[in-house]
Amino acid sequence: MKKNQTLNYSLFFLVISASLLLLTKYFESGDKYLAFFDDDFYYYIQTIKQTFKSGFITFNGIVVTNGFHPLWFWLLTILSVILGFGKGLFIVVNIITISLSAVVFSESHKLLTDKFQLEEYYSLASSLFVSFIYLLIGKGGMEVIITIPLIIYLLNLLTKDESVSSFKIGLVYSLCFLSRLDSIILLILLTIYIIKFRKGFNFTKFLIGLIPSAFYLLSNLFFYHTLMPISGMAKQLKNSYWPVTNTIESLISFNPNHIIYSLIPIFCIFISIILLMNKRIMSRIKVLSIISILFPLVLILFNSIVSGWGFWPWYYYIFIPSQLMFFILFAPYIRGNKKTLWVMIVIFILCWSFGFGIFKKGIHYDNYNGAKGIQEFSIDKKGVYAMGDRAGLVSFLIENPLIQMEGLVMNKQFVHDLKSNKLLKLLNMYDVNYYIANNPNRINNSKWFVQDPYKIHPSQIVSSDTIYSVPYDSVIVKTWKYYIFKMK
Structure with a gap:
C-alpha cells in the first residue's frame, strides 16, 4: 500500500x-x-444564552460571571x-x-x-x-x-x-x-x-x-x-x-x-x-x-x-x-x-x-433523565432555583434563573458567601424559591441534612444545614436522587 x-x-x-x-x-x-454532552458544557451554553437575554455576561441573569x-x-x-x-x-x-x-x-x-x-x-x-x-x-x-x-x-x-x-x-x-x-x-x-x-x-x-x-x-x-x-x-x-x-x-x-x-x-x-x-x-x-x-x-x-x-x-x-x-x-x-x-x-x-x-442511547444517561424530570416540574413552578452538582443541563432546560450552588458560574461574592454562611441563610440571601438537593442525607421524612458542594474530603469547605420540612417533590433516577424543597 x-x-x-x-x-x-x-x-x-x-x-x-x-x-x-x-x-x-x-x-x-x-x-x-x-x-x-458533558453537563459542564451546558454552563457555557446557558451562560451565552442568558448573556444574550441580560446584556451582560451572566449564567442566571442575577450575577456577573467569568x-x-x-x-x-x-x-x-x-x-x-x-x-x-x-x-x-x-x-x-x-x-x-x-x-x-x-x-x-x-x-x-x-x-x-x-x-x-x-x-x-x-x-x-x-x-x-x-x-x-x-x-x-x-x-x-x-x-x-x-x-x-x-x-x-x-x-x-x-x-x-x-x-x-x-x-x-x-x-x-x-x-x-x-x-x-x-x-x-x-x-x-x-x-x-x-x-x-x-x-x-x-x-x-x-x-x-x-x-x-x-x-x-x-x-x-x-x-x-x-x-x-x-x-x-x-x-x-x-x-x-x-x-x-x-x-x-x-x-x-x-x-x-x-x-x-x-x-x-x-x-x-x-x-x-x-x-x-x-x-x-x-x-x-x-x-x-x-x-x-x-x-x-x-x-x-x-x-x-x-x-x-x-x-x-x-x-x-x-x-x-x-x-x-x-x-x-x-x-x-x-x-x-x-x-x-x-x-x-x-x-x-x-x-x-x-x-x-x-x-448507547440518550435514555441510558441518568443526568439527562433527571434533568428532564426537573424540567417538567418547573413548567408551572416559577421562581429562582438553586442546585449544585449536575446543574448544567437543568439550567439549560428550565425557563427559570438558577443559582449554581458550587459557585462554578457565579461570582467572587457568592464564593465568599458560600464559605461564610449556613446553607439556608445562603439560599435566603439569593431569594431562592426552590432548592434542588442532590442525594441529601435523610434523617427522617421531615429532617434532611443538605450540603453544597458535596463534601468529598475532610478539608473541603462547604455550606451545609438541616432542612426541617418534607420535600415538595422529587425526581428519582437509577443512580441519582433529586429532592426539591420549597423555600418560599
Whole structure:
C-alpha cells in the first residue's frame, strides 16, 4: 500500500469512527442528543444564552460571571449568534470535533514522522490512537476540543529544525492558555525546551505574542476582581494545603473509556520513565519527554493540594503530550510487521465506535433523565432555583434563573458567601424559591441534612444545614436522587 494511500485510509477510518461516536445520536427522537454532552458544557451554553437575554455576561441573569475558559466561550458565542440554541448548534460542535480530530491525527503524524522519523505504519497507528483518545475526551463538548490540537501544533512548531517566528510561538502559547487555563503548567515547562534548543529565539517578540493572555488576566482583575475564573476559585475551597487522595483516586477506574484515556496513558508514563534511562536517547527527545511527563504529575499534585476535586473526562488532555512521547521512546523496541499494528488499531477504534454509536442511547444517561424530570416540574413552578452538582443541563432546560450552588458560574461574592454562611441563610440571601438537593442525607421524612458542594474530603469547605420540612417533590433516577424543597 502506498504511503499517501495509507494516510488517506487512516483519515477515512478516523472520520468514520468519529461520526459513529458523535453523530448517530441525532437519529434518536426529541432532544435525547442532549444526553451525550458533558453537563459542564451546558454552563457555557446557558451562560451565552442568558448573556444574550441580560446584556451582560451572566449564567442566571442575577450575577456577573467569568466561570469559563475564554477561547472556547467566545467561539461558542459566535456559533450561537449564527445558529441559535437548537439542534443545529450541537451538530456543528460535533462536526468541529470531527474536523479537529483529523487535525490532531495529521499534526501527530507530522510530529512522529517528519520530526522524529518514525516508521510510517507505526506513526499512523500511534496517531490514530492519540486521535481516538481525543474523541473520547472531547465528545462531550468541552474546551479541550481546541486545546489538544493547539498543543500538538505547538509541539510541531517547537521541534522544527528551521527558524520559526518567536511571535508566532508566543501567539500559539496564548491560544493554548486561553483555551484551557491550566495548560499554563505545560507552557511554562516548554519554555525550558525553548531556552535549551531554540537558538536565536527572540523573547521580546515572544512576549508580544502573549499580549492576548495578559489582556485576559487584566480584564479579569478589572471586571471580576480576580485573576482566575471563578470556577477555579470555587474549586479551591479547602482549609488545608495538605494533599488529599481524591484527585488520584479519580484517575483509577475500570470503566472502558477510562481505561483508554487514563489507565493506558498512566501505564505508558511508567514505561517511559524506564525507557528514559537509556543514555543513547537524543537530548531533545529526553527533555521533551521529561516535560511531557512532568505536566500531568505537577497538575495532579497541584490539584490534590489546592482543590481535591476529581478529574472528569476532559481533564485527561494532560496525558496527550506524554502519550506521543511514549510512542517516540518505544519505537526502537517495536519488532515485526508494523502494518499489523495499524490494522489492529483501525479495527479497534471502528468496533469501539460502532458499539457506542449503535447501542448507547440518550435514555441510558441518568443526568439527562433527571434533568428532564426537573424540567417538567418547573413548567408551572416559577421562581429562582438553586442546585449544585449536575446543574448544567437543568439550567439549560428550565425557563427559570438558577443559582449554581458550587459557585462554578457565579461570582467572587457568592464564593465568599458560600464559605461564610449556613446553607439556608445562603439560599435566603439569593431569594431562592426552590432548592434542588442532590442525594441529601435523610434523617427522617421531615429532617434532611443538605450540603453544597458535596463534601468529598475532610478539608473541603462547604455550606451545609438541616432542612426541617418534607420535600415538595422529587425526581428519582437509577443512580441519582433529586429532592426539591420549597423555600418560599
